Amino acid sequence: MKQSVGAKTMAMPTPVWLVGTYDADNKPNIMTIAWGGICCSTPPCVTVSLRKATHSYAAIEARKAFTVSIPSQAQVAAADFAGIVSGRDIDKFAACNWTPVKSELVDAPYVSEAPLVIECRLLHTLEIGLHTQFVGEIVDIKADESVIGDKGYPDITKVQPFVWDSCHRRYFGLGAYLGTAWEIGKTITAKES
Template identity: 60%
Template sequence: MKVSIGSKTMALPTPAWLVGTYDAEGKPNLMTAAWGGICCSKPVCVTVSLQKPRHSYAAIMERKAYTINVASAKDVAKVDYCGIVSGKNADKFAACGFTAVASELVDAPYVAECPLVLECKVIRVEDLGMHTMFVGEVMDVKVDEAAMKDGKPDPLLIDPIVYAPEDRHYYGLGANLGLGFSIGKELK
């Protein structure tokens, strides 16, 4: 039997992404965001939703660009820090020991130490209420060679962090459960 718990942000899991931007002074900044995901295959697009008071909100509105940086589980404390501290008051790249790399494709920095990076150009902005959703066309995906297997990004080598909003905990990935569009064929 299921128990109703009401309307909540319970799509599990959510990402724990580091969103890279340049602020009004051109300083690289990071913000941890869990409200985001893939929204289109062609053109390839992802969304990230931020509240207007966030330092990164103004940066994205001004520059029309952001990066999505997928950190490994070993950097979970750094990811959490980037969600606690405002870029108005701190240099998050320096505090985390991260290296800011200027994207050649969009007006935003990315994190050299993150094994997976998406460089995004904003193509749509939707005010949804408490959050504004930024739809970013993915101009390029960069993957560390060490996180590749058979020429493709390997989720277990990337070791991404996921977030559960209701209990406010970070989690890692579990085991490989099987090949998509394949294991279900046994039910035919």
């Protein structure tokens, strides 16, 4: 029997992403978020949801662009730090020993040391409640050569992203390979109704 735990933000897992922006003074900033994901395949898009009180919120609205740097498990402490402090007060790139790289395609910086980067042009803004959802059209994805896999795409086992458990405020690496999509499901025998 299932037990009700109430209406809470408990989707599992949630990604750990670093949203890159330039503020009004042209200073590069990053913000760690967990409210984000892929939202459309054509055009390819991601969403990130931020509170209006954040330093990055106004930057996305003003520049109509953002990046998503996907950190590796080795970068968990720095990624956590980037979500604890505000870019209004601290240069997070310097504090985390990360290098800001100006995107050539959108008006936003990304983290050079992150193995995978998504460059986005702001497509839509949706006021939801405490958070505003920004839909970014993916203009390009950049990956370190060291994380490129067999088919010329980033390999998740090389990127080593991590996820956040919002229930207990913990980070986890990804688990073992379970099967190939659109293949493992063929092991189920469908019964006619």
